[in-house]
Amino acid sequence: MSEKLATRPEQLESTTRRDFFKGATAAAVGAATIAAFGSASAQASPSAAFRPIPDVDIASLQRVKQELVQPPFVPEHDQVATGKPKVIEVRMEVEEKLIEVDQGAKVWACTFNGSVPGPLIVCHQDDYIELTLVNPASNQLQHNIDFHASTGAMGGGTLTEVMPGEEVVFRFRATKAGTFVYHCAPGGPMIPFHVVSGMNGAIMVLPRDGLKDENGNPVRYDHAYYVGEQDFYLPKHSNGTYKQYDSLMHGMTDMLEVMKTLTPSHVVFNGAVGALTGKNALKAKVGESVLIIHSQANRDTRPHLIGGHGDLVWTAGSFTDRPSTNLETWHIPGGAAAAALYTFHQPGLYAYVNHNLIEAILLGAAAHFQVEGDWNDNLMTQVRKPGPITA
Incomplete structure (x- = not known):
């Protein structure tokens, strides 16, 4: 940890210099990126395999404002693109807020649009995302955004840095079809601190002609839900109860120490234990x-x-790859998003879990689907009810 990050919370709160939270590496990379941005002399000679992305007259493209919604819900969208690529305008506001992760467990979260995870953005391949990122003056920290779906400039992180009281407009072309993470990445130890404080989300870039099954046939979905899995690292008192702080900055030093153990206190779906269960169960x-x-x-x-099951699973998130079929469990590496399609055949309650069952049952990584319909005895039935053991 740097000397400055080891200072007292009140000293941290009084510091407002834009580059305070950047590690030396992040700052150097950012400076080099901005210096080279648009400079032909900084370009290396392309390889024979290099295929430049053709220029587009941005001014000629249709603009569409996308109304972002809180997860698990997703914005209205076409599953198959209509017409030429568009400029999708979205607006996200950073909110630093106290949230309840579980009974007796609260944390100061960094959020996009007030939710953990941030809202899902949806577009089609070759669309442009034009984001207005707002950091209200009421916040304490500098923020930015790194889109794993974008190309260059640290995922946009070096072009989107905003101090409290600032906003920035940023645009990138979604050249890859798939599901991708976005997150705040202000530099140095503040990168993991912001991410595990809830400041992450996802974007889904659909192929222009829609999703395809393993044989290349078109597939559609009736519902789409976004599940953002979040690990939290809440400090505890010596008696085992969770500490609470009166501001984001006052809890940072303690949380960084818990983070270094790599042992989360909670692993949850959509920001809190039970956020997607009971009355909040997903419907189908x-x-x-x-x-x-x-x-x-x-x-x-x-x-x-x-x-x-996962009837079709894009485990690595790439929609241009052939999906895996009929999976019982699928793996998503940290820093990634994936998509799975399933058609329900039986009614009732389904549990959707992280199948590290310790994390699902003891730490909170579980959701429910409540499915309506008629039961099919041909798929499953109880042949005999429980009773005395017979010889």
Whole structure:
């Protein structure tokens, strides 16, 4: 940890210099990126395999404002693109807020649009995302955004740095089809601190002609839900209760120490234990196909639908790859997002979990699907009810 990060919280709060939270490496990379941005002399000679992205007259493209919604829900979108590529305008506001992760456990979260995870953005390949990122004056920290779906400039991180009271407009072309993480990355130790404080989300870049099965046939979904898995590192008192702080900065030093143990206090879906269970269970009907977009910005995870399967799973997130079929559990590495499609055949309650069952049951990484419809005895039935053992 740097000397400055080891100072007292009140000293941290009084510091406002833009480059304070950048590690030396991040600052050097950022300076080099900005210096080279648009400079032909900084370009190396392209290899024979290099294929430049053709220029587009941005001013000629249709502009569409996308209304972002809180997860697990996703914005309205076409599954197959209509017309030429568009400029998708989105607006995200950073909110630093106290949230309840579980009963008796609260944490100061860094959020995009007030939710953990941040909202899912949806576009089609070759669309442009034009983001207005707002950091209100009421916040304490500098923020930015790194889109794993973008190309260059540290994922946009070096072009989107905003201090409290500032906003920035940033645009990138979504050249790769798939599901991708985005997160705040202000530099140095503040990168993991912001990410595990909830400041991450995902973008889904659909192929222009829609999703395809393993044989190349078009597939559609009736519902899409976004599950953002989050690991939290809440400090504890010596008696085992969780500490609470009166501001984001006051808890930072303690949280950094817990983070270095690599042992989360909570692993949850959508910001809190039980956030997607009970009355908040995800809804579907027998015969409907559901696309589940699942991200984990920091740790590996292994989603599993108890009583169901991954009919089609884009495990690495790339929609241009052939999907895997009929999976029981699939793996998502930290810093990635994946998509799974399943058609429900039976009604009832389904548990959707991280199949490290310690994390699912004891730490909170579980959700529910509540499915309506008629039961099919041909798929499953209880042949005999429990009773005395017979010889």
